[in-house]
Amino acid sequence: MTLKVGIPRALLYYYYLPLWRTFFEALGLEVVISRPTTKTILEAGLQNSGDDVCLPVRLAFGHVLDLKDRVDVLFLPRLVSIARREYICPKFLGFPDMVRHGISGLPPLIDPNFNLYRKDSPYPFFVALGRNFTGNRLAIYLAYRRAMHAQARYVQLLEKGLFPEQALAVLYRGVAEGQEPGGGGPAVAVIGHPYNIYDPYISMNLLSRLARSGVRVRSADNLPETLVREQAARLPKHLFWSLGQRMIGAAWHYLQSPDVDGIIHVASFACGPDSLTGELISREVRRRGKPFLNLTLDEHSAEAGVVTRLEAFLDMMERRQFLPAGESV
Amino acid sequence: MKVTFPHMGHMWICLAAMLEYLGVEVVVPPPTSKRTLTLGARHAPEFACLPLKLNLGNFMEASELGADTILMAGGCGPCRFGYYAQVEYAILEDLGYKYRLVVMEPPQRHVGELLSKIKYITGHSSWWEVVRGIRFGYQKARMVDELERRAHYLRPREIHRGSTDKAFKRALREIIAVKHPRDLPQAGERVRRIMAGVAIRPRPVLRVGIVGEIFTLLEPFANYDLERRLGYLGVQADRSIYLSEWINDHLFLGLVRGLRSRKEACRAAPPYLNHFVGGHGQETVGSTVMYARQGYDGVIQLLPFTCMPEIVAHSVLPGLSTGLGIPTLTITVDEQSGEAGLMTRLEAFIDLLARKKGVV
Ligand code: SF4
Ligand code: SF4
Numbered sequence: 001m002t003l004k005v006g007i008p009r010a011l012l013y014y015y016y017l018p019l020w021r022t023f024f025e026a027l028g029l030e031v032v033i034s035r036p037t038t039k040t041i042l043e044a045g046l047q048n049s050g051d052d053v054c055l056p057v058r059l060a061f062g063h064v065l066d067l068k069d070r071v072d073v074l075f076l077p078r079l080v081s082i083a084r085r086e087y088i089c090p091k092f093l094g095f096p097d098m099v100r101h102g103i104s105g106l107p108p109l110i111d112p113n114f115n116l117y118r119k120d121s122p123y124p125f126f127v128a129l130g131r132n133f134t135g136n137r138l139a140i141y142l143a144y145r146r147a148m149h150a151q152a153r154y155v156q157l158l159e160k161g162l163f164p165e166q167a168l169a170v171l172y173r174g175v176a177e178g179q180e181p182g183g184g185g186p187a188v189a190v191i192g193h194p195y196n197i198y199d200p201y202i203s204m205n206l207l208s209r210l211a212r213s214g215v216r217v218r219s220a221d222n223l224p225e226t227l228v229r230e231q232a233a234r235l236p237k238h239l240f241w242s243l244g245q246r247m248i249g250a251a252w253h254y255l256q257s258p259d260v261d262g263i264i265h266v267a268s269f270a271c272g273p274d275s276l277t278g279e280l281i282s283r284e285v286r287r288r289g290k291p292f293l294n295l296t297l298d299e300h301s302a303e304a305g306v307v308t309r310l311e312a313f314l315d316m317m318e319r320r321q322f323l324p325a326g327e328s329v
Numbered sequence: 330m331k332v333t334f335p336h337m338g339h340m341w342i343c344l345a346a347m348l349e350y351l352g353v354e355v356v357v358p359p360p361t362s363k364r365t366l367t368l369g370a371r372h373a374p375e376f377a378c379l380p381l382k383l384n385l386g387n388f389m390e391a392s393e394l395g396a397d398t399i400l401m402a403g404g405c406g407p408c409r410f411g412y413y414a415q416v417e418y419a420i421l422e423d424l425g426y427k428y429r430l431v432v433m434e435p436p437q438r439h440v441g442e443l444l445s446k447i448k449y450i451t452g453h454s455s456w457w458e459v460v461r462g463i464r465f466g467y468q469k470a471r472m473v474d475e476l477e478r479r480a481h482y483l484r485p486r487e488i489h490r491g492s493t494d495k496a497f498k499r500a501l502r503e504i505i506a507v508k509h510p511r512d513l514p515q516a517g518e519r520v521r522r523i524m525a526g527v528a529i530r531p532r533p534v535l536r537v538g539i540v541g542e543i544f545t546l547l548e549p550f551a552n553y554d555l556e557r558r559l560g561y562l563g564v565q566a567d568r569s570i571y572l573s574e575w576i577n578d579h580l581f582l583g584l585v586r587g588l589r590s591r592k593e594a595c596r597a598a599p600p601y602l603n604h605f606v607g608g609h610g611q612e613t614v615g616s617t618v619m620y621a622r623q624g625y626d627g628v629i630q631l632l633p634f635t636c637m638p639e640i641v642a643h644s645v646l647p648g649l650s651t652g653l654g655i656p657t658l659t660i661t662v663d664e665q666s667g668e669a670g671l672m673t674r675l676e677a678f679i680d681l682l683a684r685k686k687g688v689v
Contacts, residue, residue: 049644053644080604085405086406087406089407090606090607090608090638091637091641093407093605093606094638094642094645097601097603097641097644098641098644098645101647101648113604236418237412240411240412241406270376270634271376272409272635273409273637275374275375275377276374276377276409278374279374279377279416279419279420280416280419283419
């Protein structure tokens with residue numbers, strides 16, 4: 001019987017699924033991904049985590065619970081650092097421990113440290129990871145190569161303008177890449193943590209809502225890493241949060257870009273890093289004067305309120321003659 | 330050049346001593362107050378942690394007194410402190426304040442970088458003088474810490490309510506008044522005499538360790554004077570980090586031997602928290618374990634609302650508390666938290682500890 005490895009559809013799932021999934025499958029394991037977020041999943045997460053914890057982490061608890069009884073092991077890498085001299089967030093550093101002490105009756109956790117703070121190659125991580133399943137170094141190496149390849153392909157798709165679920169469908173379900181929806185609608189950049197903007201339940205279908213009203217949507221992940229970093233390098237000091245780098249770099253790029261008409265910034269209630277990066281972004285926005293909407297999400301956010309604010313934002317863009325009249329959100 | 334810096338408890342005493350010894354003109358911000366908080370909270374991002382808001386308020390108030398240069402510590406993440414200076418500066422700039430910013434990034438390799446920054450501020454002091462200045466400031470920090478430990482011991486045992494605090498204030502003034510390293514020993518003598526004058530009677534006391542985010546631990550304004558309140562409730566408090574230990578760990582890379590160091594606390598954190606999480610999150614967990622082993626009656630964790638490292642620590646505390654049988658209480662502070670609610674929780678917690686120990 002093949003061993004089932006569980007991967008929660010949460011946190012950096014949206015960045016790294018191809019890397020993990022391809023690696024495990026190449027080693028002959030079965031990958032089980034938690035189901036898309038629902039009210040039940042979120043509520044289970046809320047019940048099993050402290051109420052001072054931010055929504056994305058509480059939601060991740062829910063996804064762990066969704067997998068708990070369906071898998072043989074749970075893959076919760078400790079994402080210490082995904083780029084040189086950078087971290088993600090203290091909560092990513094502590095996540096495996098939070099889960100271990102917060103949820104009982106878990107299958108074994110596989111939580112090796114993923115740490116590129118001082119090195120460039122993730123290979124040692126994969127060796128350590130692979131050893132949990134096989135003693136065959138060559139098999140691990142080959143699986144690692146396939147995983148890196150899949151990840152590179154995934155990033156390419158994102159840079160072409162796809163969003164994670166679309167790109168994953170291309171990679172794993174053979175869906176055709178499809179044409180970028182053209183049209184002369186206005187373009188809006190949605191800037192926020194991947195686990196907020198790409199989770200339709202959490203973002204209240206923000207991306208598809210925008211698309212349905214004829215808006216062309218962009219995100220930080222549609223931009224090449226180098227470009228984002230070049231922009232972020234304008235900061236007075238190297239920013240040590242990788243997600244913050246991405247958000248600031250992208251926001252600053254889109255602010256200058258003439259074919260982006262407005263910016264929506266999405267943050268979690270009481271998010272630590274965002275309280276500072278969001279501040280730096282909104283200060284820059286005020287200087288440049290592009291239409292800007294700041295959405296803060298928490299477990300109590302009401303869809304109606306978000307829709308109203310979104311409509312007001314699009315109306316404002318329309319008044320600036322960007323949006324064809326008569327569209328509704 | 331008139332140099333100011335943010336408040337963090339009694340830190341100003343050693344910073345001012347060091348800088349003034351080196352001939353730098355210092356503007357100590359007015360003591361952190363409600364006004365400081367209001368000013369800071371008005372202009373800081375809503376979800377910024379409390380220390381940032383208070384720093385900002387300190388700078389605004391110091392500017393009213395003529396300060397033109399900010400001296401700040403830096404950091405390289407993952408918690409927010411490492412980016413405080415830059416964000417605070419951006420906010421001040423947009424508000425029209427004309428400040429110059431000098432950030433002391435934690436020495437990556439050796440103390441040399443720290444020294445050169447200080448040399449920059451002080452203009453032309455010689456290396457030797459700079460080293461002496463730092464030592465002077467550090468010695469004052471040690472004295473203040475000693476004094477605080479003494480006060481922790483005396484408060485729950487004093488015969489006349491408030492006599493410890495009165496003595497403490499007088500003793501602190503003695504330390505502040507010293508202008509030259511050579512006068513420190515006599516001042517130390519006077520401090521000991523003053524504190525020896527507090528009349529006490531032996532009685533059973535509870536021992537409670539205080540852990541958590543460093544700023545909230547060290548700044549009485551931020552923690553509602555927790556240590557004093559505990560003393561009055563018959564508790565001998567201990568704090569997991571004192572000022573000199575923080576300076577030693579963060580600015581001297583642990584060069585001073587024989588002090589409690591963060592490494593020790595971090596080693597005690599597994600299996601509850603197996604990795605550093607920034608700030609003092611792992612120390613919080615490790616210190617709680619150590620307090621449990623030393624037979625303390627309870628532990629109080631202090632954190633500002635939204636503080637990431639401490640939220641992680643808080644998540645694993647319940648398991649630790651049950652596992653090692655040490656009651657814990659977590660107190661979150663922000664500009665909205667009220668004093669009344671805090672006192673109720675504190676009294677209930679202490680009550681529980683007293684009953685458990687049988688010293689009601
Ligand atoms: S970055 Fe913000 S939202 Fe993400 S885990 Fe950290 S605090 Fe939570
Ligand atoms: S330790 Fe907590 S309160 Fe202090 S700067 Fe970091 S996040 Fe803010």
